[in-house]
Amino acid sequence: MSQRFSGRTCALAVSTAALLALSFLGGPAIAAPAEAPSTPVPIETPDGLLMSYVVNVKNPNPGQTRLAERAVHDAGGTVVQSWPQIGVVVAHSERSAFRTDVKRVAKGNSVQSVGATRTVGVSEGTPEIGDSPRTPGSRGASSYKKKSNAQPKLDGFVAGDVEAVAPALDPREGEQWDMAQIKADLAQQITDGSRRVLVGVLDSGIDSTHPDLAANVDLASSVSCIDAGRPDTSEGASEPTTSAHGTHVAGTIAAARNGVGIVGVAPNARLASVKVVNDDGYIYPEYAVCGFVWAADHGMDVTNNSYYVDPFEFWCDDQSDQAASKEAVRRAVAYSEKLGVVSVAAAGNSSYDMSVKTVDRGSPNDAAQPINRVINSGCHDIPTELPGVVTVSSTTRTEALSSFSNRGLGKIDVAAPGSAILSTYPGGRYANMSGTSMASPHVAGVAALLKSTHPNATPAQIVTMLRDQADSKMCPTGASGGAFCVGSELRNSFFGDGIVNALNAVK
Structure with missing residues (x-):
């Protein structure tokens, strides 16, 4: 995780946010100063580089x-x-x-x-057009520079300790404080959701053999999109290879109620593994496009997106390469919404106020050295800032905003637990992980419950219910972060409309 504000920049962000808040809350309209263009990031494409x-x-x-x-x-x-x-x-x-x-x-x-779509050469090579999809691990020649960090980014998730499943296979619901915070434990006294609801986990793959997931993973609906953005349905393509992230996310959404390990928010919902993270931890635009279109065309009701599209944390409208990739992903998300898919996304882990765009110090993250670049209001984190997407911030056990969580008045829709979340891990194990990556699947699970109880609801109606049914949460006071929180109890920059409520979804 990176701390994005310091000193003078922080003070500017707070004062600008306060001015925006006045307008948002019905105060006097204040003309925003003219914005500077974003710092150019030319993408070199020399002859001979694929x-x-x-x-x-x-x-x-x-x-x-x-x-x-x-x-x-x-x-x-x-x-x-x-x-x-x-x-x-x-x-x-x-x-x-x-x-x-x-x-x-x-x-x-x-x-x-x-x-x-990236600043470096293609790592996977060009697929043989007309042939059947290649099996995972088949790679073409490349000048690609591998990431130095072995663990995928995926919105900067933080891994905790990994624990083997208890020999006695005793249920571990008592450790799931997060389910109590969103009242999922009470909701499950009414219903565990419907088998007809399918949730697509756009991530690093799901371990379909995990005892808490095996019954719910729909392999027929699963796919890998990391073969240059081309769907691959060959055996094992959607399974995890270098990351446990997708398996952890999947458990929070729909770990089965089976007397083993944990229970997800919607334990009767089905899961589709939509692999959009390559073995080096990147989610390039063509992978995301493939994932959203696949979800739309294969009857998914909800997708969870605990990542930002690489290599830019913020994609800017005033730069042609970035704008084109951003438009492609926007079209894919809009298409999925048109076909009935609710998209839920993590807000990000940079402790950043997304309503006041100033600088981006980590992009492009596939380059030898990212640059410190000026960004503006035309620069967006995708998919989380795209129209129709539910943006989720992260809370702690005490219902405070997690220190790593992004925020932003008018940017955050709802909040959910994301600090030290116990969930499934490859190899039949369990682990605690932290990040907005862990908050988003709680909301995806609640969306699955809403689709279970309101099967004819449109994506827009599901989003409205998620927000209207959330438990309102006021800004903190004092030195605990209150200076950065703007807005009202009804909606503010930390929690949006509040902490998501699973019980309200099934009443």
């Missing part, structure tokens, strides 16, 4: 998508994956002029934007 791109068509439809595919070919690229549902084409090319040439040769002025 790079990945998204190509967005102007009018998303199959015909325009076919024209974009032809333009990719004519510009010296390879079409890796097309999503005509949203008018997005994923392409690879070794040509430095690829971005310019695609727009130049596109017939009918069909291409809206083209952008590189």
